[in-house]
Amino acid sequence: VTTCSADQHVAVLAFPFATHPGLLLRLARRLATAAPTVTFSFFSTAKSNASLFAVPSPGNIRPCSVSDGIPEGYVFSGKPQEEIGLFLKVAPEELGRCLRAAERDTGRKITYLAGREDEILKFIPGICALQLGDLPAGVLFGDFGSSFSTMLHKMGQSLHRAAAVAINSFEEIDPEITKDLKAKLRKVLNIGPFNLTSPRRSSISDEYGCIPWLDTHQAKSVAYIGFGTVATPPPNELVTLAEALDASGTPFLWSLKDSFKMHLPRGFLERMGRNGKIVPWAPQVQVLAHGSIGVFISHCGWSSVSESIAAGVPVIGRPFFGDQLLDSWMVENEWEFGVRIEGGVFSKTGTMRALEQVLSNERGHHLREQVLLYKELAHKAVGPNGSSTKNFKALLEIITGDSH
Ligand code: UDP
Numbered sequence: 545v546t547t548c549s550a551d552q553h554v555a556v557l558a559f560p561f562a563t564h565p566g567l568l569l570r571l572a573r574r575l576a577t578a579a580p581t582v583t584f585s586f587f588s589t590a591k592s593n594a595s596l597f598a599v600p601s602p603g604n605i606r607p608c609s610v611s612d613g614i615p616e617g618y619v620f621s622g623k624p625q626e627e628i629g630l631f632l633k634v635a636p637e638e639l640g641r642c643l644r645a646a647e648r649d650t651g652r653k654i655t656y657l658a659g660r661e662d663e664i665l666k667f668i669p670g671i672c673a674l675q676l677g678d679l680p681a682g683v684l685f686g687d688f689g690s691s692f693s694t695m696l697h698k699m700g701q702s703l704h705r706a707a708a709v710a711i712n713s714f715e716e717i718d719p720e721i722t723k724d725l726k727a728k729l730r731k732v733l734n735i736g737p738f739n740l741t742s743p744r745r746s747s748i749s750d751e752y753g754c755i756p757w758l759d760t761h762q763a764k765s766v767a768y769i770g771f772g773t774v775a776t777p778p779p780n781e782l783v784t785l786a787e788a789l790d791a792s793g794t795p796f797l798w799s800l801k802d803s804f805k806m807h808l809p810r811g812f813l814e815r816m817g818r819n820g821k822i823v824p825w826a827p828q829v830q831v832l833a834h835g836s837i838g839v840f841i842s843h844c845g846w847s848s849v850s851e852s853i854a855a856g857v858p859v860i861g862r863p864f865f866g867d868q869l870l871d872s873w874m875v876e877n878e879w880e881f882g883v884r885i886e887g888g889v890f891s892k893t894g895t896m897r898a899l900e901q902v903l904s905n906e907r908g909h910h911l912r913e914q915v916l917l918y919k920e921l922a923h924k925a926v927g928p929n930g931s932s933t934k935n936f937k938a939l940l941e942i943i944t945g946d947s948h
Contacts, residue, residue, distance in 0.1 A: 552581070553652035555643055560612070561628055565592045569601070576602040585646040587639060589631070608646055610638045619904030642768040660686055661811065665859040673877065678869040682863070704729055708942050714925035717853075717918060718878065731942070733834025733935040737850035739806055739829060740926045741936070750840050752823035752885050754797055760818070761795050764838035766855075767899065770799040770832050771843040775864040779807035781890040785841075786812050788895035794821050794903065797837075799826040832857050839902045846874035856919040858911040861899045862890060881915035883907075 554909060556572050558565035565588045576584050584606055588596065590609040597607045602671070613634035620626055647653055656709075661677030665684075668674070668729040676684050682693030708731040715722045715734045725732045758766060771777065777785065778932060786808050789796050793833070800822050805813070813822070828848070832840060832855035842848045844861040849871050852859050859874030859882030883901060884895035902908045925932040939947075 551652050551655045552579075552656070553583045553585065553647070553650055554656045555646065555654045555658060556584055556586045557639060558586065560589040560592040560610075560620040560631065563594055569596050569605075570865055572605055573601055576605045578603055583652055585643075585649055585650070586861070587646075589916055602734045605765055606646070606650070608642055609610065609699065610642045611633070613638070617825050617862050620771060636687070640687075640689075649745050668721075670718055671874075671878070674870070674873055680866045680870070689872070695912075706730060708733050708939060710735050710939055713720060713850070714922055714930075715935075716921040716931065718874075718926055724897055731938070734925075734934050735936045735939060737854060737926075737932075739847065739851050740922060741932060743829065748827055748830065750827050750830065752821075752825070753929050754823060754826050755834065756830055757821050758797065758834045758836045762834040765795055765903075766836045767794050767796045767839045767860075767903075768799075768828075768837050769796055769841040770825070770828055770848065771862075771864075772848060774843040775843045775845075775868070776804055776942060777862065777890060778802070779804075781807055781862075782807045783891040784892045787892045788899065789820065790815060791892065792896050793819065795836075796897050797831060798822045799828070800824070829855070839899065844868045844875060846871055849875060849920070853881070853915060853918045856912075856916045858902050858908065858915050860885060860886075860895075860902060879918060881911050881918060883911070885931065905920045 550566050553633075554575075558568045569586060572584050572586055576582070576756045579602075583606065585606045585608050586593070587608045587610050589612040590788050591612065591780075593607040593609055601607075603831055611634055613630040614627070615630075616761060621631075626855075630644060643654060644656065657872070661675065665674045665676055666672065667681070675846075679685075681695075682688060683696060686696075687693060706729070709725075711734045713734050722732065722734065769785070772800065776782075790809075790812065796816075796819070798820065801824050805822065831837065831853050832851055837857050839854070839860055840848070840852045840857045841860045841862065842852065844859065844863045844870055850860065859872075859875050861867045861875055861882055863872040863883045863884070872882070872884050874885050885898055885900055902911055924930050927933065
């Protein structure tokens with residue numbers, strides 16, 4: 545192996561029952577002999593390692609013992625696979641702990657069997673260059689032992705049994721994905737976007753006077769900034785975002801809870817004057833529909849993305865977790881009505897460049913054309929003969945029992 549660097553560290557995780565660990569160790573021995581500068585940490589239970597390593601192994605294979613999960617004084621009842629059950633219960637946490645210990649003990653980061661976030665994912669039709677790291681954690685990387693991950697996994701396994709799967713989206717936004725889902729599930733019913741089919745009521749009140757403030761600004765000149773109901777950028781990014789707004793002179797309306805204002809740069813609130821407005825809550829749907837909005841700086845939660853589409857506003861995405869990464873990837877790469885912030889976090893220059901791209905130059909023109917295209921498709925889908933309207937009727941028939 546010519547590309548091996550001297551500090552490669554490979555984790556080999558054995559299923560410590562029957563002949564499995566022995567076979568895996570034979571492969572590890574073969575690899576370790578051929579790649580003598582690479583360190584192999586071999587993880588199995590103490591009992592399994594004791595018998596496997598009774599025979600000499602190459603010096604670059606380190607046996608690492610993980611707990612077998614058998615509580616002290618435990619009396620086996622003789623149930624089948626009792627030992628396996630006990631091990632699997634502790635394995636996710638135990639392996640995580642042992643992997644970290646192996647990195648610490650060797651001083652080498654594990655380079656294989658971990659850290660797949662950069663890998664390019666190819667198996668979802670309609671999504672061709674997505675990185676694994678853009679999927680929600682716990683699906684193909686991350687903590688598979690978490691209850692959230694287990695829930696997603698079980699949902700995925702049972703979805704094909706559902707009589708119908710109703711989705712907060714519309715078919716035309718991605719025909720290829722719609723086609724693929726239809727082939728895999730019994731009945732796929734895109735009945736959204738919900739912001740158009742069943743709008744929320746609470747966002748209508750404008751207690752902080754956003755709309756009259758927007759009325760005083762020029763068409764497509766204002767950046768609306770909002771990160772949904774859960775996410776807030778860390779304090780250093782609040783600072784860089786504020787600095788970029790300051791330096792670029794972009795008028796902005798920012799939905800930011802009062803408790804975070806303390807992180808803004810000194811003098812920022814005074815300096816912004818009539819050029820900026822910060823409110824603890826904005827009637828987002830109405831704000832986005834206002835003619836003065838030129839760009840939405842968003843965490844790319846699904847509701848925010850669909851509200852941006854419905855209003856025809858291009859997006860600058862700063863995703864944090866969950867579906868936000870995938871949503872912002874789609875916005876930039878598939879639907880092309882927005883850009884993700886460079887490097888994934890707000891920096892002063894990156895944010896200024898993104899604002900410039902979206903608000904003034906040619907790329908902005910393309911982004912606006914694209915978002916208007918999807919706006920039209922979305923409004924058509926929820927119209928009298930639109931796909932979402934038809935799908936809603938189909939759902940109603942299933943629910944009222946009229947489909948038979
Ligand atoms: N929202 C709003 N005003 C605000 C902040 C958020 O009306 O100041 C609404 C927004 O219109 C959207 C929802 O809150 O409907 C946020 O949903 P999204 O899926 O974008 O993000 P989440 O909160 O689930 O992360």
